[in-house]
Amino acid sequence: MSRPIVAIIGRPNVGKSTLFNRLLKKRAAIVDDEPGVTRDRNYAPCDWSGKSFYLVDTGGFVPASKNQIEKMVRAQVEVAVSESDVILFLVDNKVGAQEIDLQIAKRLKRTKKTVILVANKVDNEKEETDVHLLNRLGLGTPVAVSAETGRNIGELLDRVTEVLPETAAEEVEEEQAKTGRNGKTEKEET
Numbered sequence: 022m023s024r025p026i027v028a029i030i031g032r033p034n035v036g037k038s039t040l041f042n043r044l045l046k047k048r049a050a051i052v053d054d055e056p057g058v059t060r061d062r063n064y065a066p067c068d069w070s071g072k073s074f075y076l077v078d079t080g081g082f083v084p085a086s087k088n089q090i091e092k093m094v095r096a097q098v099e100v101a102v103s104e105s106d107v108i109l110f111l112v113d114n115k116v117g118a119q120e121i122d123l124q125i126a127k128r129l130k131r132t133k134k135t136v137i138l139v140a141n142k143v144d145n146e147k148e149e150t151d152v153h154l155l156n157r158l159g160l161g162t163p164v165a166v167s168a169e170t171g172r173n174i175g176e177l178l179d180r181v182t183e184v185l186p187e188t189a190a191e192e193v194e195e196e197q198a199k200t201g202r203n204g205k206t207e208k209e210e211t
């Protein structure tokens with residue numbers, strides 16, 4: 022089975038669960054359960070523009086202390102980097118980039134996985150004006166969406182399907198190991 026994995030990551034309250042649910046509503050079709058795959062709220066098969074992938078919401082339980090939150094987010098990022106093919110890094114555009122967002126961005130710059138920076142909570146055109154401020158995260162121009170209202174969600178799904186690999190992470194890496202095409206290794210990451 023080689024359906025690529027798309028993970029949604031970000032600090033608590035940026036809208037990960039809302040985006041997850043929104044993407045599931047928007048997708049063209051739910052794919053039936055496949056053998057060996059447990060379907061639950063945070064892990065769902067998706068089809069869009071004739072391409073299939075698994076969408077994973079890495080959110081969930083949020084610890085109380087700042088330290089614990091940072092630890093949890095860091096762990097989330099490591100899981101996404103090792104297990105997914107495409108990472109949707111969600112930032113709350115209403116509050117802008119926080120210290121923890123900068124830390125996540127720094128880590129993501131060292132992965133060879135495709136990262137799409139998503140500015141969430143851009144609920145109307147007026148709020149688009151601030152989106153460029155997130156360029157300082159160094160992950161390119163963000164895709165501005167509103168998970169709550171559905172604004173630009175189709176565009177985000179188009180971006181995701183454009184960058185989806187034909188095969189899932191493990192197979193891609195085996196292929197790269199064989200051909201030696203990829204100059205960068207996960208070893209560079211700490």
Ligand code: GDP
Nearest residue numbers: 033034035036037038039080141142167168169
């Ligand atoms: P998570 O902790 O990252 O999973 O964040 P949630 O999905 O639980 O959302 C946190 C809060 O942000 C909730 O109150 C949502 O209703 C709100 N929220 C999520 N997306 C949007 C959005 O696009 N616009 C606005 N205005 N609020 C949003």
